[in-house]
Amino acid sequence: MTEFRSIVAETGEPHGEPLAVNGPADVAAACAAAAAAFDTYRATDRETRAAFLERIADEIMAIGDSLIEAYMAESGLPRGRGEGERGRTVGQLRLFADVVRKGQWQQLRIDPALPDRAPLPRPDLRLRMIPVGPVAVFGASNFPLAFSTAGGDTASALAAGCPVVVKGHPAHPITGSLIAAAITKAVKDAGLPEGVFQHLVGPSNELGAALVQDPRIMAVGFTGSRGGGLALAKLAQEREVPIPVYAEMSSINPVLLLPEALKARGEALGTAFVGSLTMGAGQFCTNPGLILAVEGEGLDAFVAAATGSVSEAKPQTMLTTGIAAAYAKGVEALEGNAGVEILAKGEAGSKTTGGAILFQTTAAQFLADKAIGHEVFGAASIVVRCKDEAELASLLEGLEGQLTATLHMDDADEAAASRLLPVLERKVGRILVNGWPTGVEVCHAMVHGGPFPSTSDPRTTSVGSMAIDRFLRPVSYQNFAQGLLPAELRDAAYGDGAPRLIDGALTL
Amino acid sequence: MTEFRSIVAETGEPHGEPLAVNGPADVAAACAAAAAAFDTYRATDRETRAAFLERIADEIMAIGDSLIEAYMAESGLPRGRGEGERGRTVGQLRLFADVVRKGQWQQLRIDPALPDRAPLPRPDLRLRMIPVGPVAVFGASNFPLAFSTAGGDTASALAAGCPVVVKGHPAHPITGSLIAAAITKAVKDAGLPEGVFQHLVGPSNELGAALVQDPRIMAVGFTGSRGGGLALAKLAQEREVPIPVYAEMSSINPVLLLPEALKARGEALGTAFVGSLTMGAGQFCTNPGLILAVEGEGLDAFVAAATGSVSEAKPQTMLTTGIAAAYAKGVEALEGNAGVEILAKGEAGSKTTGGAILFQTTAAQFLADKAIGHEVFGAASIVVRCKDEAELASLLEGLEGQLTATLHMDDADEAAASRLLPVLERKVGRILVNGWPTGVEVCHAMVHGGPFPSTSDPRTTSVGSMAIDRFLRPVSYQNFAQGLLPAELRDAAYGDGAPRLIDGALTL
Incomplete structure (x- = not known):
C-alpha cells in the first residue's frame, strides 16, 4: 500500500486527498537523521531549547481554525473539546519550556575533591542527566492533539534533548500532518537540524514495528491498547540493545x-x-x-x-x-x-x-x-x-x-x-x-501512570512535568578540568538558576 | 541437594560445617514475609529508617575479626582489601541514612488548588515517591561485603522502604551469613517485622530464578555475568507482571x-x-x-x-x-x-x-x-x-x-x-x-552504570546515593483533606528539612 485516506469519524467515509504511506526506507532515513541531529540538539542551552518549545506552541496556534476543523472531522469530538485540547497541548509545551529553563531536570550533583582524605583522596566528581537519544512516539487515537504528534511524549522528549520520530495515528492523519508541519517550521526557524523532529504516517503496524526495531531509537512513548503496548514492549526487549518502552495501556479506574x-x-x-x-x-x-x-x-x-x-x-x-x-x-x-x-x-x-x-x-x-x-x-x-x-x-x-x-x-x-x-x-x-478520574491536570504533581498493566513502567508518568525524567540518564565526570566540563557543571555556572546537590546539600 | 560447603579460594577445598540449601518453599515463605512487612516498613518515618540503616552498620562492625577472616578465606582477597571493603559497606549504609534523613528522594511536589481558574478550577495535587515493593538482591562474587548481602543494592532498597530478599552468593556463604545475622539483629532491635530482610543461600541457579519469578518481588538488583543478568531479565519480562531488573553485567572500560x-x-x-x-x-x-x-x-x-x-x-x-x-x-x-x-x-x-x-x-x-x-x-x-x-x-x-x-x-x-x-x-x-577506572567512589555524583550491555538499565546507578531512585515510583494525591494525606505531604510538614517543589518552584 502506498496511499491511504483520512476518515470522517461521524460517517466512516474517507475525505480529503489520498495520503502517502511511509515505508521501511522512510523509517531508516528518519532514524538516521534523528541520530545525526542528536549531539547538536542535546548541546543546545536551556534558553534555546525552551524558546524552541514555545515556538512550537506559537506555530500550533498559528495554524488557526483549519486545525480544529480537521480535528473535529477526524475524531468526531466537538469544537469545545478540540479548542480545549489545543489549549492543553500548547500549555504543555510552555510548561516544559519553563521546566527546561529552571534546570532541575539536569539533577546536577557535585562532590568536590578531598585531596587530603585518608587512606585515599577523593577525586572531584560531577553528575548531570543527559538525554537518552532519539525517541519514537506513537500518537494516541483519543487525544489527537494533547497525546499525539505534539503531545505529552513529544514535548517531554524534546524538552529532555531527544530528537523525536513520531508515528502519527492513522485515525487523524490530517490533524497530525498540520501539527507536524508546525513543528517542522519551528525546527527550521530555530536553526536546528531537521532530524530533531520527524513524522511518519501510515495505517499498518509494520511501520511502528520497524521504528521500534531501528537500532538508533533509544526509547519509546506509546498510548494505546494493551495488545499494542505489549507487542511494542516485546519488540523492544528482543532488540540487540533492549530499550525502554513507556506504554500507557489499559485501566478500569x-x-x-x-x-x-x-x-x-x-x-x-x-x-x-x-x-x-x-x-x-x-x-x-x-x-x-x-x-x-x-x-x-x-x-x-x-x-x-x-x-x-x-x-x-x-x-x-x-x-x-x-x-x-x-x-x-x-x-x-x-x-x-x-x-x-x-x-x-x-x-x-x-x-x-x-x-x-x-x-x-x-x-x-x-x-x-x-x-x-x-x-x-x-x-x-x-x-x-x-x-x-x-x-x-x-x-x-x-x-x-x-x-x-x-x-x-x-x-x-x-x-x-x-x-x-x-x-x-x-x-x-x-x-x-471526591472527584472523577477523567480530566488529567498537566502540572508538576500529576502522575498519569501506574503499575502493570495500566502502564509498562510504573516508575514514571506520561502527563505532567515529571515526564521529562523518562528520557534522561545520568553521566558522571571524574577529575575533569573546568574547561573540559559541560558548561552547567563548571564552578562558573553556579547561580545560573538550576539547583545543585553539592556534597549532598541541595543548593538553589 | 540439601547441603553445600564453603570453599577456601586459595586451595579450592571445602572448609567449615555443611550449610543448608534453601529451596522453593523457602523462597515462597521469604517473599510472603517480605510482602507482609512492606506496608509496615514503608510507613516508617525518615528518622526511624535512617537509624535502622545505621544500626545495621554498627552490627556489621560488631561482628569483629571473624568477618574479615571468613572474607579472606572465601574470596582469597587480602586483609587490607577486606577491611577497606567493610569500611565501604558501613559507610554506604551511613550515606543512605543521611540521604533518607534529608528527604530529597521523596521528590515531594505540591500544586495547590486554583479554585478560581477558568474555564475549570485546578484541584489540589500532591506527589511523593513510594517504594516499589519487595526487592530481590543477588550478591556479587567480587565484593563479598560492599556488593553482596549488605551491599549497595540492599542498602539502597532498604533506604527506599523496600523489604529485601537476598540471594547470597555461593562463593562466600559464611561471610554472607555473618552479615545476614547482623542485619537480622538490627531488624529485631529496631522492632521491625522479620520480613524486612531475609537471606537465602544455595549453589543453584534455580534458587535465584524462583526468587525473580515470585509475584511478590517487584524489582531485582544483580551484579554478575552478562549471561546471568540477561537470564534474570528474561525471566522478569516473562512474568505475568513484568518487573525491572537492574543488572550490572559486563564492561571492558x-x-x-x-x-x-x-x-x-x-x-x-x-x-x-x-x-x-x-x-x-x-x-x-x-x-x-x-x-x-x-x-x-x-x-x-x-x-x-x-x-x-x-x-x-x-x-x-x-x-x-x-x-x-x-x-x-x-x-x-x-x-x-x-x-x-x-x-x-x-x-x-x-x-x-x-x-x-x-x-x-x-x-x-x-x-x-x-x-x-x-x-x-x-x-x-x-x-x-x-x-x-x-x-x-x-x-x-x-x-x-x-x-x-x-x-x-x-x-x-x-x-x-x-x-x-x-x-x-x-x-x-x-x-x-587522568585516573584509572578501578576504585568506585561511594558518593552523590557517582554513576556506576551505563548503556547496555554494561547494565540492563542505563537510567540508574548501582553505586552512590542516586541508587535509591531505582526502587521508587511516584503516586499523586488529588483533593485530599490534610488529615488523610501522607504526613510528609501535609502543609504542617513544611520545614521538615525535605525540599518541596511548590507550584514548580523548588523550596528548601
Missing part, C-alpha cells in the same frame, strides 16, 4: 463509594458518575469503569440514579469505526457473561457510534472471572456490590494495576479511607478524593 | 591515551596501567580491559613499560575456581584469535589463580571481530593501535555500552578530548580524566 458519602448523596453521585462515564463517548484511559461499594440504601440510590441517567444517554460518535466495533464486541462479551447483570442500557450505537451501558456484579463473581475486569474502551462500567469493607479490601488486593483510584467520602469515612489507602497506593498512580 | 599525554609520560602510564589491571586479580567490573591510542613513539613507550610490568606479574588467587577456569578459557580464546597478538604474559595461573596477560590488535581487526571486545573477567587487557584520531573515534562509535571510559590527557589534548566527549557520553556512565 476503580471508584470507591464509602458508606457515609453514599448515605449522604448516593443519588447525586450516581448522576455525576454517568456524566464522567459518558464524557467523550467514554474514550478516556481514566474512564470510571468500575464502581465499588458496600451493599445498602445508599448504593441502591446511587444505582437508581445511574441507571436512570444511562438509560437516557444518547449514543455518541466514536473515534473510529474500529474503536466502535471493539467497544460493541467488549460490551457483547459482558452481556453474554453469566456472572454479570445489565443494569441499564442507553440508546444502541451503530457502526460509528457507541451507546452507554452499566453492568452489575458481586465481589465474589468479579474475583472469580478476570475477564469481567478487563477494560472495555468506551462508556461501559460495572458496579460491584460488596458485602462489607473487608470484601471490598480483598477485591482491591486482587485488582490489576490501574492509573487511578477514586474515593467518594465524607469526613466520617476518613478512618475507612485510611485503612484502604495502603492497598490503593500499591495498585495505582493517582488517588482522587 | 576503554582507556584513551591522548597524544600529548602519551608523548609526555608514555612509560609512566604503562606502569600505572598494569597496577590498575592486576589489582584484585583484575576482578573488577571497572577493570581497564581496552587501551586505545594512536600509533607513535609515545604508544611504543607505553607498550614497552606495560609489557615489562605484565611479564613480571605473579599469578593471584581468584575468587573461585569457576572464575579462574572462565578466565583461563577467555584468555585461551584470545590467544587463539588470529587477529590478536600477545604482547606479554605474566607467570601462568593454576586451578585457583590467574596470571596477567596483555594483547594487542589494530582498530580494523577490533572492529571486524566482536569477540575481541567481550569482557574477560580478570587481569587481561588489549591495546588497540589506531592510525589516527578519526579511526579511534570510529572505533568508539562501534563500541558496546560501558560502565566507564578514561582519558589520559595533557592540557594540549583538550581540543581532541572535547571532540571525543560526545561519543563517550553516549557510550558510558562515567568518564574519568
Whole structure:
C-alpha cells in the first residue's frame, strides 16, 4: 500500500486527498537523521531549547481554525473539546519550556575533591542527566492533539534533548500532518537540524514495528491498547540493545463509594458518575469503569440514579469505526457473561457510534472471572456490590494495576479511607478524593501512570512535568578540568538558576 | 541437594560445617514475609529508617575479626582489601541514612488548588515517591561485603522502604551469613517485622530464578555475568507482571591515551596501567580491559613499560575456581584469535589463580571481530593501535555500552578530548580524566552504570546515593483533606528539612 485516506469519524467515509504511506526506507532515513541531529540538539542551552518549545506552541496556534476543523472531522469530538485540547497541548509545551529553563531536570550533583582524605583522596566528581537519544512516539487515537504528534511524549522528549520520530495515528492523519508541519517550521526557524523532529504516517503496524526495531531509537512513548503496548514492549526487549518502552495501556479506574458519602448523596453521585462515564463517548484511559461499594440504601440510590441517567444517554460518535466495533464486541462479551447483570442500557450505537451501558456484579463473581475486569474502551462500567469493607479490601488486593483510584467520602469515612489507602497506593498512580478520574491536570504533581498493566513502567508518568525524567540518564565526570566540563557543571555556572546537590546539600 | 560447603579460594577445598540449601518453599515463605512487612516498613518515618540503616552498620562492625577472616578465606582477597571493603559497606549504609534523613528522594511536589481558574478550577495535587515493593538482591562474587548481602543494592532498597530478599552468593556463604545475622539483629532491635530482610543461600541457579519469578518481588538488583543478568531479565519480562531488573553485567572500560599525554609520560602510564589491571586479580567490573591510542613513539613507550610490568606479574588467587577456569578459557580464546597478538604474559595461573596477560590488535581487526571486545573477567587487557584520531573515534562509535571510559590527557589534548566527549557520553556512565577506572567512589555524583550491555538499565546507578531512585515510583494525591494525606505531604510538614517543589518552584 502506498496511499491511504483520512476518515470522517461521524460517517466512516474517507475525505480529503489520498495520503502517502511511509515505508521501511522512510523509517531508516528518519532514524538516521534523528541520530545525526542528536549531539547538536542535546548541546543546545536551556534558553534555546525552551524558546524552541514555545515556538512550537506559537506555530500550533498559528495554524488557526483549519486545525480544529480537521480535528473535529477526524475524531468526531466537538469544537469545545478540540479548542480545549489545543489549549492543553500548547500549555504543555510552555510548561516544559519553563521546566527546561529552571534546570532541575539536569539533577546536577557535585562532590568536590578531598585531596587530603585518608587512606585515599577523593577525586572531584560531577553528575548531570543527559538525554537518552532519539525517541519514537506513537500518537494516541483519543487525544489527537494533547497525546499525539505534539503531545505529552513529544514535548517531554524534546524538552529532555531527544530528537523525536513520531508515528502519527492513522485515525487523524490530517490533524497530525498540520501539527507536524508546525513543528517542522519551528525546527527550521530555530536553526536546528531537521532530524530533531520527524513524522511518519501510515495505517499498518509494520511501520511502528520497524521504528521500534531501528537500532538508533533509544526509547519509546506509546498510548494505546494493551495488545499494542505489549507487542511494542516485546519488540523492544528482543532488540540487540533492549530499550525502554513507556506504554500507557489499559485501566478500569476503580471508584470507591464509602458508606457515609453514599448515605449522604448516593443519588447525586450516581448522576455525576454517568456524566464522567459518558464524557467523550467514554474514550478516556481514566474512564470510571468500575464502581465499588458496600451493599445498602445508599448504593441502591446511587444505582437508581445511574441507571436512570444511562438509560437516557444518547449514543455518541466514536473515534473510529474500529474503536466502535471493539467497544460493541467488549460490551457483547459482558452481556453474554453469566456472572454479570445489565443494569441499564442507553440508546444502541451503530457502526460509528457507541451507546452507554452499566453492568452489575458481586465481589465474589468479579474475583472469580478476570475477564469481567478487563477494560472495555468506551462508556461501559460495572458496579460491584460488596458485602462489607473487608470484601471490598480483598477485591482491591486482587485488582490489576490501574492509573487511578477514586474515593467518594465524607469526613466520617476518613478512618475507612485510611485503612484502604495502603492497598490503593500499591495498585495505582493517582488517588482522587471526591472527584472523577477523567480530566488529567498537566502540572508538576500529576502522575498519569501506574503499575502493570495500566502502564509498562510504573516508575514514571506520561502527563505532567515529571515526564521529562523518562528520557534522561545520568553521566558522571571524574577529575575533569573546568574547561573540559559541560558548561552547567563548571564552578562558573553556579547561580545560573538550576539547583545543585553539592556534597549532598541541595543548593538553589 | 540439601547441603553445600564453603570453599577456601586459595586451595579450592571445602572448609567449615555443611550449610543448608534453601529451596522453593523457602523462597515462597521469604517473599510472603517480605510482602507482609512492606506496608509496615514503608510507613516508617525518615528518622526511624535512617537509624535502622545505621544500626545495621554498627552490627556489621560488631561482628569483629571473624568477618574479615571468613572474607579472606572465601574470596582469597587480602586483609587490607577486606577491611577497606567493610569500611565501604558501613559507610554506604551511613550515606543512605543521611540521604533518607534529608528527604530529597521523596521528590515531594505540591500544586495547590486554583479554585478560581477558568474555564475549570485546578484541584489540589500532591506527589511523593513510594517504594516499589519487595526487592530481590543477588550478591556479587567480587565484593563479598560492599556488593553482596549488605551491599549497595540492599542498602539502597532498604533506604527506599523496600523489604529485601537476598540471594547470597555461593562463593562466600559464611561471610554472607555473618552479615545476614547482623542485619537480622538490627531488624529485631529496631522492632521491625522479620520480613524486612531475609537471606537465602544455595549453589543453584534455580534458587535465584524462583526468587525473580515470585509475584511478590517487584524489582531485582544483580551484579554478575552478562549471561546471568540477561537470564534474570528474561525471566522478569516473562512474568505475568513484568518487573525491572537492574543488572550490572559486563564492561571492558576503554582507556584513551591522548597524544600529548602519551608523548609526555608514555612509560609512566604503562606502569600505572598494569597496577590498575592486576589489582584484585583484575576482578573488577571497572577493570581497564581496552587501551586505545594512536600509533607513535609515545604508544611504543607505553607498550614497552606495560609489557615489562605484565611479564613480571605473579599469578593471584581468584575468587573461585569457576572464575579462574572462565578466565583461563577467555584468555585461551584470545590467544587463539588470529587477529590478536600477545604482547606479554605474566607467570601462568593454576586451578585457583590467574596470571596477567596483555594483547594487542589494530582498530580494523577490533572492529571486524566482536569477540575481541567481550569482557574477560580478570587481569587481561588489549591495546588497540589506531592510525589516527578519526579511526579511534570510529572505533568508539562501534563500541558496546560501558560502565566507564578514561582519558589520559595533557592540557594540549583538550581540543581532541572535547571532540571525543560526545561519543563517550553516549557510550558510558562515567568518564574519568587522568585516573584509572578501578576504585568506585561511594558518593552523590557517582554513576556506576551505563548503556547496555554494561547494565540492563542505563537510567540508574548501582553505586552512590542516586541508587535509591531505582526502587521508587511516584503516586499523586488529588483533593485530599490534610488529615488523610501522607504526613510528609501535609502543609504542617513544611520545614521538615525535605525540599518541596511548590507550584514548580523548588523550596528548601
